[in-house]
Amino acid sequence: MRARLAALMVALPLAALAVEPGEELKDPVLEARARILSRDIRCLVCQNQSIDDSNAPLARDLRLIVRERLVAGDTDDGIIQYLVARYGDFVRLQPPMKPATYALWFGPAAILAIGVAGILIFFARRRRRIEVPAPLSAEERGRLDRILADQAGEERR
């Protein structure tokens, strides 16, 4: 395999765009599966590019491997497992679900839940605070009426 990689590097001078015409499979169903799979596989030597986007020789090599396995009748999961076994989880752009990534996958939902809880507490505390003011006593009401009457008198003047 390393020999083939080296051969590919020699065969591909300078930059070429991703997915070359010669790579595409004859069977459109298999080719469509290959394209969808490629979008989730990282080009390991690039900066955040899938092998579908990348023009690096390694990406081309991985694209050919994906297509080889598809033609050989492998399932989508089987191909991903094949690549993960060789390159580790780093090769998947969609990180796997496992204990180390629980925080990543469940984080957004947890944050949303915390936010909702915070808002509920906010409103609950508010409601308690609204109930605090006791109704005015008779004496207070009298004073209020006098103040209001005074003000109304001033405005009229």
Place this chain on the structure above:
Amino acid sequence: MIAELGHFALALALALALAQGTLPLIGAQRGDGVWIALAKPLAQAQFLCIALAFAALTHAYVTSDFSLANVARNSHSAKPLIYKISGVWGNHEGSMLLWVLILALFGFLVAIAGRNLPPALGARVLAIQGLIGAGFLAFILFTSNPFERVFPVPVDGNGLNPILQDPGLAIHPPFLYLGYVGFSIAFAFAVAALIEGRVDPAWARWVRPWTLGAWCALTIGIALGSYWAYYELGWGGWWFWDPVENASFMPWLAGTALLHSAAVVEKREALKSWTILLAIIAFSLSLIGTFLVRSGVLTSVHAFATDPARGLFILMLLVAAIGGSLTLYAVRAPQLKLGGLFHPISREGGMVLNNLLLSTALATVFLGTLYPLFLDAVGGGKVSVGAPYFNATFVPIMVPLVAAMAVGPLLAWKRGDLAGALGRLKFAFAAAVAVTLTVFALTWGGPVLAPLAMGLAAWLFVATLADYAERIQLFRAPLGESLRRARNLPRASYGMTVAHAGMAVAIAGMVGASAWRVEVVQAARPGDVVEAAGFALRFDGVHQSKGPNYTLESGGFTVTRQGRFITRLEAERRFFTDPPQVTTEAAIRTTALGDLYVAIGEDTADQPGARTVRVWYNPLVVWIWVGCLIMAAGGLLSLTDRRLRVGAPSRRRAKLPAAGAGVRA
């Protein structure tokens, strides 16, 4: 000599920033008017010094002074003038200098515009600005000096990365930095308010124009970056959830939330403590974003190790700014007085939902961007977090946000009538259903969720217009009355309508370009025809020519549809020598319905004489950037609201007692 002057001006700016960061703060604490009054002249002088330093560096770039190590590393004498100038900020040292220049510019503007700010508050705001500036100036002077000389002087420079030699990318960083750094004002106001222990509607009214301005610049900056990636990288994509993109997107999300919650503080005096926190978060994310991009920690986890001095300085600055402000917040926020009461179903309630969902979206992007670093640091192995993760987590948060965005503006302050609001949106609901069904019929056999997403965009768009019609009582009152109302509606209200409509346009574009994109890759010889999305592109062959500092080959295509001539397209490949690199310049025919996008590759390996031709049809893609521009236009419109013009309505009142005082003296 000029470079040394620039270096000296930068050192002087550091001294001034240190003075600006301490003396007015002490003065405000003691109530010493003289020390308080120092803030403004210091801020102005600091800006002038940094402007001088920036001019000196620009002079070195324009005159190709390769005795400066920075110029020799990043410029070349054969570059066109515009890229010599944009090259100033196309590298680490220069871009940090642009950063402090814009920071000081904002300080300068606060100093000259904030005439009716209470002197103590103004002094504290400028002092915080000065402290941030001092941190960054020290960072530049001690670890990233752009004025370092090199000996022997090289004959010519290494040149600027050719993919950065593009007009779009020349103005992208300044806009992005205007946005990033603009949030420093909101941050400074937040910290100053925490020190004073007082937040009121006047405070929100001072903060909002700066936040709005920063938000507009950031919106334009992100849109420019996305458009640049679209036409320059040659993959036909417009957003890649790249960490560098995320770094600019996170402050935008926080800033958007801040704009909305600041409106609540201004109108209803509620959500004060939360708004302060958001202001701190927005700028903290700008800091984190700047450093993630600038330190190279994202490109390679080992970038910190290659230059430990820079990495350590960065961490210290982050800890001081973010940790310090959050500590102050934790101590002071509980003392803030509680604001106005409101029912969950109300305009305020809508803003709370907006803030909840935007914050969750923000946290999701933060998690996805930094998790790989975190996991690797704790020895949990290497994982990649790419577009599939963000699509699976971010989009579901956006759907309720957009759905609620249509309803929120129709709710009254304090206590709203949800059933009534929904009732007034019958027309928008009908439009959404009609669009969904039409799109579903038109794209039969395509993605199933996409028509629903288009319906959601239609829902937001029509509801936004319905809300506007409601505000001016269109068709309910006589036309003259509606026109009078339309004239009297505040500009901020127009800004909201325009920005929300722009969001709907952008969403339609994002859905269209993601769901119904057509891609054809083919090896073509001259004379061959490539068919894509109903277009026939005849490949006319390749010819060579010369650009200003590169040679190019361009592949011509004659485009027809059903035999009718549509256009001619020229897709280029440019070959640069300094540094040696090939760039792809796609040929794009943009229409409102969709872009026809063509890129050519080199000779195919297995078929001699044939070129790899890639053709995309990206439906509605231009709506994304048009939508972003509409959003920014909405922000600018809101910025012209006379209530926000600093002190416009209150100046007349403020003058009277001052004039009286003058007479007495």
